[in-house]
Amino acid sequence: MKRLDLIFQTLIDAGPDKKVSASELAERLGLSRANVSSDLNRLWKEGRVEKEEGRPTLFFAKQGNDSLYLAETSLDRLAKTNKSLITRIEQAKAAVLYPPRGMHCLILGETGVGKSWFAGMIHEFAVDIGRLDKHAPFVIFNCADYANNPQLLISQLFGVKKGAYTGAEMDRKGLVEKADGGILFLDEVHRLPAEGQEIFFTFMDKGIFRRVGETEMERTAHVQIVMATTENPESSLLKTFMRRIPMVIKLPSLVERGLEERFSITMEIFQEEAFRLGREIQISANAVQAFLCYHCPNNIGQLKTDIQLTCASAYAEFISLKKNQLHVSVQDLPHHVKQGLLLVKDHKQELDEIIGTEHNCFVVQPSKEGIWIGRETGDTTDSVYEKIEQKIYELQNLGVSEEELEFDIENYFTTFIKGVHQRVNKGDMARIIDPFIIHLVEEIVRFAEAKLEKILSQKVIFGLALHIQTSKERLAQGKQIVNPQINHVRIKYKKEFAVALECVRMIEEAILMDLPIGEAGYLTMFFVLDDVSMEEERETIGVLVITHGSGGATAMVDVTNRLLVTQYARAIDLPLEEDSMSVLEKALKVAREIGSKAGLLLLVDMGSLLGFGEIIEREIGIPVKVIPMVSTPHVIEATRKAMLGHSLEDVYRDVVGISLYQREEQPKEQVQKHVPALTIVAACLSGEGSALFLKKLLESRLRYDDNLLEFVPLQLIDKAQARSQLRKIKEERKILFVVSNYILDRELRHHSMDDVLNGEAMADIQQVIDLEEAYLKMQESLGEHLQMVEGQDILADVRMCVGRMEERLNNYLVFDTRIGAYLHICCLVDRLKAGVQSVAYIQKESFLQENRKLYSLIRHELLPLEEKYEVAISEDDVCFIMNFFIHNKTLA
Amino acid sequence: MNILLCCAAGMSTSLLVQKMEEAAREKGLDAKIWAVSADEVKNHIDQAAVLLLGPQVRYKLTEMKKEGASRGIPVDVISTVDYGTLNGKNVLEFALRLKQ
Numbered sequence: 007m008k009r010l011d012l013i014f015q016t017l018i019d020a021g022p023d024k025k026v027s028a029s030e031l032a033e034r035l036g037l038s039r040a041n042v043s044s045d046l047n048r049l050w051k052e053g054r055v056e057k058e059e060g061r062p063t064l065f066f067a068k069q070g071n072d073s074l075y076l077a078e079t080s081l082d083r084l085a086k087t088n089k090s091l092i093t094r095i096e097q098a099k100a101a102v103l104y105p106p107r108g109m110h111c112l113i114l115g116e117t118g119v120g121k122s123w124f125a126g127m128i129h130e131f132a133v134d135i136g137r138l139d140k141h142a143p144f145v146i147f148n149c150a151d152y153a154n155n156p157q158l159l160i161s162q163l164f165g166v167k168k169g170a171y172t173g174a175e176m177d178r179k180g181l182v183e184k185a186d187g188g189i190l191f192l193d194e195v196h197r198l199p200a201e202g203q204e205i206f207f208t209f210m211d212k213g214i215f216r217r218v219g220e221t222e223m224e225r226t227a228h229v230q231i232v233m234a235t236t237e238n239p240e241s242s243l244l245k246t247f248m249r250r251i252p253m254v255i256k257l258p259s260l261v262e263r264g265l266e267e268r269f270s271i272t273m274e275i276f277q278e279e280a281f282r283l284g285r286e287i288q289i290s291a292n293a294v295q296a297f298l299c300y301h302c303p304n305n306i307g308q309l310k311t312d313i314q315l316t317c318a319s320a321y322a323e324f325i326s327l328k329k330n331q332l333h334v335s336v337q338d339l340p341h342h343v344k345q346g347l348l349l350v351k352d353h354k355q356e357l358d359e360i361i362g363t364e365h366n367c368f369v370v371q372p373s374k375e376g377i378w379i380g381r382e383t384g385d386t387t388d389s390v391y392e393k394i395e396q397k398i399y400e401l402q403n404l405g406v407s408e409e410e411l412e413f414d415i416e417n418y419f420t421t422f423i424k425g426v427h428q429r430v431n432k433g434d435m436a437r438i439i440d441p442f443i444i445h446l447v448e449e450i451v452r453f454a455e456a457k458l459e460k461i462l463s464q465k466v467i468f469g470l471a472l473h474i475q476t477s478k479e480r481l482a483q484g485k486q487i488v489n490p491q492i493n494h495v496r497i498k499y500k501k502e503f504a505v506a507l508e509c510v511r512m513i514e515e516a517i518l519m520d521l522p523i524g525e526a527g528y529l530t531m532f533f534v535l536d537d538v539s540m541e542e543e544r545e546t547i548g549v550l551v552i553t554h555g556s557g558g559a560t561a562m563v564d565v566t567n568r569l570l571v572t573q574y575a576r577a578i579d580l581p582l583e584e585d586s587m588s589v590l591e592k593a594l595k596v597a598r599e600i601g602s603k604a605g606l607l608l609l610v611d612m613g614s615l616l617g618f619g620e621i622i623e624r625e626i627g628i629p630v631k632v633i634p635m636v637s638t639p640h641v642i643e644a645t646r647k648a649m650l651g652h653s654l655e656d657v658y659r660d661v662v663g664i665s666l667y668q669r670e671e672q673p674k675e676q677v678q679k680h681v682p683a684l685t686i687v688a689a690c691l692s693g694e695g696s697a698l699f700l701k702k703l704l705e706s707r708l709r710y711d712d713n714l715l716e717f718v719p720l721q722l723i724d725k726a727q728a729r730s731q732l733r734k735i736k737e738e739r740k741i742l743f744v745v746s747n748y749i750l751d752r753e754l755r756h757h758s759m760d761d762v763l764n765g766e767a768m769a770d771i772q773q774v775i776d777l778e779e780a781y782l783k784m785q786e787s788l789g790e791h792l793q794m795v796e797g798q799d800i801l802a803d804v805r806m807c808v809g810r811m812e813e814r815l816n817n818y819l820v821f822d823t824r825i826g827a828y829l830h831i832c833c834l835v836d837r838l839k840a841g842v843q844s845v846a847y848i849q850k851e852s853f854l855q856e857n858r859k860l861y862s863l864i865r866h867e868l869l870p871l872e873e874k875y876e877v878a879i880s881e882d883d884v885c886f887i888m889n890f891f892i893h894n895k896t897l898a
Numbered sequence: 899m900n901i902l903l904c905c906a907a908g909m910s911t912s913l914l915v916q917k918m919e920e921a922a923r924e925k926g927l928d929a930k931i932w933a934v935s936a937d938e939v940k941n942h943i944d945q946a947a948v949l950l951l952g953p954q955v956r957y958k959l960t961e962m963k964k965e966g967a968s969r970g971i972p973v974d975v976i977s978t979v980d981y982g983t984l985n986g987k988n989v990l991e992f993a994l995r996l997k998q
Contacts, residue, residue, distance in 0.1 A: 776979060781982070784982045788984075822954065822956055825979075826905065826910070826952050826955070826978075826982075827954055829913075829981070830954060833910040833913060834907075845935055886935075893955075
């Protein structure tokens with residue numbers, strides 16, 4: 007033991023009440039008084055002992071338990087359960103104890119290893135041992151928040167003098183001042199911008215700084231700085247830091263921590279949850295194993311989130327099913343955690359040592375001090391299977407009995423697939439199916455998708471999983487599976503049947519049971535009857551405008567919203583006297599409201615606003631793009647595109663492009679080559695196989711004018727890309743149909759490949775082509791012949807007008823009548839404009855008497871036309887139009 | 899040859915009449931072509947060699963055919979596409995074919 011420690015220990019042993027002088031102590035220990043005196047003074051300077059001035063000066067141990075050598079500190083407790091941290095903990099202690107005020111230190115480690123938490127532990131430790139006052143501040147600052155705005159960052163850190171810049175209305179303390187006497191924690195220190203570094207280094211070296219705007223006064227603050235970064239310390243910025251930071255603490259990743267520690271971390275987090283929920287949590291041994299083994303790249307942070315999610319799911323079940331215990335089992339785990347079970351076998355021995363083999367279940371108590379224990383619970387292991395059985399029983403009752411199977415297999419499957427989806431929600435399903443089977447089904451689906459060139463929907467995956475599980479149970483119970491229509495199925499769906507046979511083999515291998523051939527028939531039906539919809543809820547991006555000055559942003563957004571008849575775009579004004587921090591708060595609030603997963607487009611004018619994008623992106627976790635210039639056309643274009651559902655990237659590119667290409671755009675359009683105005687899109691996975699075949703088939707079987715109509719094949723491999731391509735086509739021309747096995751866009755008419763191949767859809771397609779072509783040609787000929795109005799305009803207006811009538815009357819005109827009606831009304835308007843007398847309708851009065859309602863409705867729908875073309879449509883004229891609807895269904 | 903066209907109010911067909919007259923001139927054909935409303939047909943049919951109906955008054959076809967049959971005049975409905983696109987040439991040819 008060193009002399010210093012010996013002296014310290016002696017004082018501690020004597021207790022805080024016993025005050026001794028240097029000479030007394032020297033005598034007792036047989037040491038020289040001078041040495042003892044110097045050591046005592048050093049101990050006092052380090053804050054480890056108390057001193058009472060006088061003659062002689064008396065020294066004594068500190069009050070209470072807050073001595074490093076007496077009590078167990080937070081760091082010591084930590085070291086007990088986390089052996090891998092012992093060296094790091096020693097480093098941390100040294101950094102805190104280093105005289106006079108501790109040493110700056112840098113914490114390295116991957117995302118989620120607990121850097122912030124460790125910094126907090128350092129602070130706690132410093133308070134525990136009395137190095138810092140009980141109320142010593144612990145100030146956290148994330149450099150990334152202000153990485154793009156060095157000025158704001160510096161003012162945040164060091165404070166601002168009143169009048170330093172517009173808006174600095176009073177003196178403001180910076181974080182450095184707020185941390186005086188304590189610890190300042192700088193997270194993501196690699197994001198500290200160059201401008202901030204120099205000032206910061208000066209402060210680190212000398213402890214002096216100035217508020218922004220101050221010139222003469224130098225301020226001092228006693229702050230221990232703890233920094234953290236995920237970056238490689240060899241990077242250039244960090245190198246300059248490293249010179250000034252003597253203590254580097256590298257925290258190990260979760261994998262490096264080893265299984266034993268991961269186990270104690272896991273249980274600790276569960277215990278926190280138990281504390282939060284205020285009740286005991288039981289965790290099945292399998293669930294614990296999954297948590298110990300699953301791939302968890304974001305370390306403890308992720309582990310914590312996953313455990314919280316799991317507990318939430320178990321809690322929901324606990325509440326809804328009114329169970330008397332909160333039990334976490336494998337079914338509650340998120341899918342990726344479940345996959346950890348597949349890795350259990352790699353760590354079998356180690357796991358057995360850590361968690362033992364005798365426990366089915368672990369229990370954590372809600373008390374803060376609570377311990378977890380392994381405990382046998384009889385009733386939990388079988389519950390999964392009970393549930394499955396119950397579910398299967400339900401499904402059998404719902405029409406899956408063997409007798410019924412023999413009736414209508416297609417019908418059965420359609421209802422099975424659809425019904426399963428409706429009755430049982432996804433979460434439920436995942437819970438009642440053996441993870442092993444889910445895994446197997448995923449494999450089968452991958453295989454089948456590749457072979458069949460088609461994407462199977464989630465409901466098929468669940469349907470299949472349930473089906474395989476059922477089949478397995480049935481076989482295990484010796485029940486037969488019969489498929490009476492197997493020959494029919496085999497002949498009708500050759501390709502699917504061949505794939506199904508392969509899949510049956512895969513299942514046989516996996517469950518180690520022989521399956522009857524009928525099974526292939528069932529699988530075939532799954533593949534055939536999946537009319538999957540690829541359309542997802544299309545999310546639109548938010549548009550937010552922020553500009554300096556009062557009312558600027560609001561004005562632009564008002565114009566935009568009015569023009570587009572929407573409330574889509576949002577505005578925030580930044581009056582010069584307002585602090586940009588408070589505007590940031592507002593911006594974050596709005597961003598939370600309107601931002602979606604698709605992202606947020608920010609249009610700003612200048613200054614600190616440019617940095618908002620990154621802050622919002624970080625705070626809310628949605629992609630944000632910033633357009634650093636803003637004018638009303640920008641806002642209109644952004645809003646219009648955003649409302650159409652374009653992606654953030656697309657809108658950003660287009661809006662940025664406005665200013666750059668506005669002038670070039672016009673001549674470009676003129677040289678654009680002729681594109682047929684109509685199109686039919688055929689889509690398949692490759693865009694080359696069946697889509698190309700369909701294109702040829704349609705071209706050969708349909709009558710059409712290739713100046714007006716073109717068939718476009720579309721590739722589906724990347725769904726998002728396929729959708730955006732489709733949107734692009736949609737903007738340029740009218741899409742009459744999409745032929746595909748997937749619904750790509752609900753607004754478009756759609757035929758499945760089968761319908762086209764077997765010819766069922768041809769009549770429908772032909773009719774639509776005829777109508778659209780006739781419509782386009784009508785446009786041309788009307789243009790030539792109408793004297794008073796523009797042919798194209800009037801036709802579009804009339805079409806809209808007739809469309810509304812059809813809708814209101816729920817009476818859709820057949821092709822012939824419709825073309826006639828278009829032409830009739832166009833001519834009518836033209837003649838009225840020209841002042842030609844209306845033709846009288848014979849027996850008008852009695853006709854009107856009989857059809858009062860129809861008359862007023864059609865009269866009403868004609869109003870927009872009358873207004874726009876400034877004509878008065880007579881009663882007689884209306885009667886003629888009424889006839890189109892009356893005789894629509896009495897066709898010869 | 900006299901060709902009578904008929905539509906709801908004789909309005910839209912009048913455009914087609916112009917086009918058919920042009921087509922007839924090109925063919926060097928001497929034809930009288932005119933349009934009336936459905937109710938007027940009975941006053942004009944006696945002067946016509948052929949009666950053509952606009953597709954929107956297709957429902958009158960049976961009735962008109964009866965009228966035509968008693969006078970030996972062929973009656974039919976104009977193709978919707980030709981009608982909609984005001985294809986005078988096609989409709990003229992259609993009328994000529996009917997007469998043969």
